[in-house]
Amino acid sequence: MGAGAHWRPVGRSTVAARRAEWRAGSSQRQCWERVLRRINSSLWEAILGFLFVLWVCFIYLFASSTGEDPVTLLIWTHPFGEYRQLPDCWELYQIDGCTLTDDKRAYAEADAVIIHHREIASLKVDLPPEPRPHAQKWIWLNYESPSHTPRLWLFGGIFNLTMSYRTDSDIFLPYGYLVPRERAVAGPQSRFTHPLRRPSHSDFSRPRLVAWVVSNWSESHARVSLFYKLRRFVHIDVFGRVGRPLQKGSDNVVQLLRRYLFYLALENSLHTDYITEKLWNAVLAGAIPVVLGPPRKNYERFLPPEAFIHVDDFATVQDLARYLLMLKSNPGLMRRHLDWRGRYSVHRPVFWGEHFCSACKAVRKSKGRTALVKDLAVWFHS
Secondary structure, three states, X not given: OOHHHHOOOXXXXXXXXXXXXXXXXXXXHHHHXXXXXXXXXXXXXXXXXXXXXXXXXXXXXHXXXXXXXOEEEEEOXXXXXXXXXXXXXXXXXXXXXXXXXXXXXXXXHOOEEEEXXXXXXXXXXXXOOOOOOOOOXXXXXXXXXHHHOOOHHHHOOXXXXXXXXXXXXXXXXXXXXXXXXXXXXXXXXXXXXXXXXXXXXXXXXXXXXXXXXXXXXXXXXXXXXXXXXXXXXXXXXXXXXXXXXXXXXXXXXXXXXXXXXXEEEEOOOOOOOXXXXXXXXXXXXXXXXXXXXXXXXXXXXXXXXXXXXXHHHOOOHHHHHHHHHHHHOOHHHHHOOOHHHHHEEEEOOOOOHHHHHHHXXXXXHXXXXXXXXXXXXXXXXX
């Protein structure tokens, strides 16, 4: 027989029975599928919830370990009693998590208090009250030289952090510094960074020779003695309190110096790292700075060796004068002092906003550490 001999129609009752069986099985399957879906859904929710908790814990632990928690910095007094609006640290410097305030009512909640030396040294302003809140840091702020920083001995063992122009400060921010062109950043902070152009022919033929801007004149200063000796050999145009009038402001000084070949960047006292805006005004103006301050090696921390002329490089002041006059008549030699400029920009921190924001950033990174600066006077005079 053929294959069709085995086929026969199925009766209606048999079909109905099989349909009933199929429906019953289908119902059971649907039930189990619903159960499994619910189990899977609950399981996934549990897994996702667990992962979320792990993520939150990781972020918290990472922030705690790196000191990246948001902090509040209290400005105890505005330096020299001159009120300035407090900056937005993120908007200007891309430093986040910093709240600045000068409201002393915030003392109990402040993570750190920044205290400018001049005001407390005058004894007209008291230190914040003791005992200080738990883990709060006190920051000593000073940009004067040791010769003009009185009563340091009163403040040993009080502060937790130092902030000054010295490279070995806990928070170091100099009066200015060079930024290689390839590392210059864009954004709001770039407004404080000034590209230096390579010298042109006009830089070697400026109409005037030497300028000096001085406001603090004292016969006891080494720079005044140097000036008296140097002026016997070269003409020096003096501006400031004892010279020709000049409007205050670094921009005005820079504009003036664009007419000069050389600028006397002479510090009022000679101390480690004490290199002030005088140097950077000359650099910005394209005038070669003639410097009196710490030793040459100290200046070379901040500038290429050929970027300045140090008075210590000459046996006599007359030798210095001869060298300046030789450069004036020999643009090829003068170029050696200026060619480096095309590779750099100058960043000049604006007092005091960038200082406050930099201090706030340092507090975030050192949160939880409250060691004391025991020998403040010994360190600063070293």
